[in-house]
Amino acid sequence: MSAKLSTADDWDWIVIDQLEFDAIIGIYPHEREQVQPLRVDLRLGVEPIHAAVQSDDISTTVDYQRVCETVMALAQSGQFNLVETLAQRCADALFAAFPIQAIQLSVSKPLALPYTRGVGVEIFRRRPVVEFEL
Numbered sequence: 001m002s003a004k005l006s007t008a009d010d011w012d013w014i015v016i017d018q019l020e021f022d023a024i025i026g027i028y029p030h031e032r033e034q035v036q037p038l039r040v041d042l043r044l045g046v047e048p049i050h051a052a053v054q055s056d057d058i059s060t061t062v063d064y065q066r067v068c069e070t071v072m073a074l075a076q077s078g079q080f081n082l083v084e085t086l087a088q089r090c091a092d093a094l095f096a097a098f099p100i101q102a103i104q105l106s107v108s109k110p111l112a113l114p115y116t117r118g119v120g121v122e123i124f125r126r127r128p129v130v131e132f133e134l
Contacts, residue, residue, distance in 0.1 A: 011045035011101055014061075019068050024078040025086060025109070037110050038083075039118065040071055044094070045102030045126075062098050070097055075107075083107040084121045091125045102126045 019042070022035035044062060052061035071090050080086040087107045094100055108120030 011047065012049045014042075014044040014046055014064065014067075016040075016042040016044075016064060016067060019071060021072050021075065023072075023075040025075065025080050025083065026112070027081045036112070038075055039106075039108045039110055039120075040075075040090070041106045042067065042071070043104040044098070044100045045104075046100060062100065067094065067098065070094060083109060083119075087121050087123045088125075091123060095125075095127050100127065 019040040021038060023038050024032060024035055025038065026032060026036070044067070046062055049061055052058075054060075070093055074090055074093055075086055080089070087105055090107070091103045091105055094103055102125065104122070104124045106120055106122035108118040110118040112119045
């Protein structure tokens with residue numbers, strides 16, 4: 001008997017739009033000395049939310065506040081030069097902490113280039129599948 005793997009068609013999506021906070025990130029000396037605004041958008045693919053709907057209890061779904069706190073704490077650690085690295089580390093941390101099946105995540109720096117509305121990266125990741133040998 002094999003377990004059915006869930007697919008994107010089976011998921012519901014939790015959306016967190018425009019999480020905004022300040023952090024040290026960048027490759028230039030001035031970016032390493034002063035905080036700058038970051039904007040993060042998240043779409044979290046989760047198993048259908050039937051249990052949360054029935055119970056109306058936060059413990060049966062993904063806690064949005066904890067997701068935001070996880071992302072902000074990681075970003076504000078100041079250890080990243082590239083938004084690409086930050087985006088991947090956020091995805092890794094969220095998979096480790098929450099029952100998320102997929103993540104679409106964008107990180108942008110609104111003030112990085114004065115002639116743009118922002119620059120950044122958007123990634124899509126599925127929860128890694130762990131294979132076991134019998």
